[in-house]
Amino acid sequence: MAVFERFEYQGVDAIRTGRQNHISGSFVNYRVGDTLIDCGPVNQWKWLKPFFEEKAIRQVLITHYHEDHSGNSLNFNQSFNIIPKAHEITVEQLQNGFSIPLAGRIFWGSVPRATAQPLPEQTELENGETVIPIHVPGHCPDMHCYFIPDRGWMFTGDLYIAKVIKFMHRKESLPQQVEDIRAVLACDFDTIFCPHRGVVGQGKQAMQDKLDYLLELSSKAQSLHHQGKTLREITQILLGAEELASYVTRFAFSKRSLIEGCLEVEL
Numbered sequence: 418m419a420v421f422e423r424f425e426y427q428g429v430d431a432i433r434t435g436r437q438n439h440i441s442g443s444f445v446n447y448r449v450g451d452t453l454i455d456c457g458p459v460n461q462w463k464w465l466k467p468f469f470e471e472k473a474i475r476q477v478l479i480t481h482y483h484e485d486h487s488g489n490s491l492n493f494n495q496s497f498n499i500i501p502k503a504h505e506i507t508v509e510q511l512q513n514g515f516s517i518p519l520a521g522r523i524f525w526g527s528v529p530r531a532t533a534q535p536l537p538e539q540t541e542l543e544n545g546e547t548v549i550p551i552h553v554p555g556h557c558p559d560m561h562c563y564f565i566p567d568r569g570w571m572f573t574g575d576l577y578i579a580k581v582i583k584f585m586h587r588k589e590s591l592p593q594q595v596e597d598i599r600a601v602l603a604c605d606f607d608t609i610f611c612p613h614r615g616v617v618g619q620g621k622q623a624m625q626d627k628l629d630y631l632l633e634l635s636s637k638a639q640s641l642h643h644q645g646k647t648l649r650e651i652t653q654i655l656l657g658a659e660e661l662a663s664y665v666t667r668f669a670f671s672k673r674s675l676i677e678g679c680l681e682v683e684l
């Protein structure tokens with residue numbers, strides 16, 4: 418576990434911590450003035466706390482309850498007397514506690530119960546610029562992106578990650594994610610702040626590319642399905658053999674879950 422990078426992008430401070438220095442093994446926390454986006458993983462607190470102490474924090478906006486995003490909520494309650502803001506489902510999950518699959522526990526630690534408060538319809542940065550939460554429930558039911566129209570910035574939670582994805586979790590809804598991406602693309606932004614990928618310039622184009630990829634994959638999957646191919650066959654043809662993650666999760670997080678989603682997308 419370590420700090421992999423510290424950087425600044427147009428006044429946004431960022432720190433990447435985690436277990437492995439690649440996009441799924443690490444997490445980027447962003448600070449815009451006195452606003453933080455996401456709490457970061459609980460097992461990275463030792464590295465994150467000094468970063469959070471550098472500047473007074475007024476608010477923490479959580480994108481969704483997954484452990485890498487919400488893990489330090491209790492630490493914010495206790496060390497900074499801050500009650501993070503999040504969707505009401507996130508607030509409930511944090512209040513009641515939730516179970517985390519083994520891989521998540523190993524990577525990011527278990528999330529202790531904590532207090533969060535419901536998101537307002539919009540909030541403001543330190544300099545008065547508006548932050549608009551956009552509900553994007555395809556990855557999980559509580560997820561929000563945070564849009565800062567004055568800057569053309571979109572904090573995307575786990576909506577973007579990559580232009581090309583090959584895996585999906587069974588609990589995710591691909592048809593909803595397609596709608597989510599369309600909703601975000603309706604906003605005027607040019608930079609993505611992704612907690613795994615990092616800062617993505619020409620972010621709107623990157624998000625459009627992801628949508629195009631998903632629609633094309635869905636179209637190919639559906640045409641193979643109409644030819645009578647099975648789910649396994651379609652997956653093998655379009656995405657190749659399953660990998661370790663698929664077997665470890667008993668196909669909950671797998672290539673075939675993504676193809677299953679593709680068969681449900683309306684084209």
Ligand SMILES: [Zn+2]
Nearest residue numbers: 481483556575
């Ligand atoms: Zn997530």
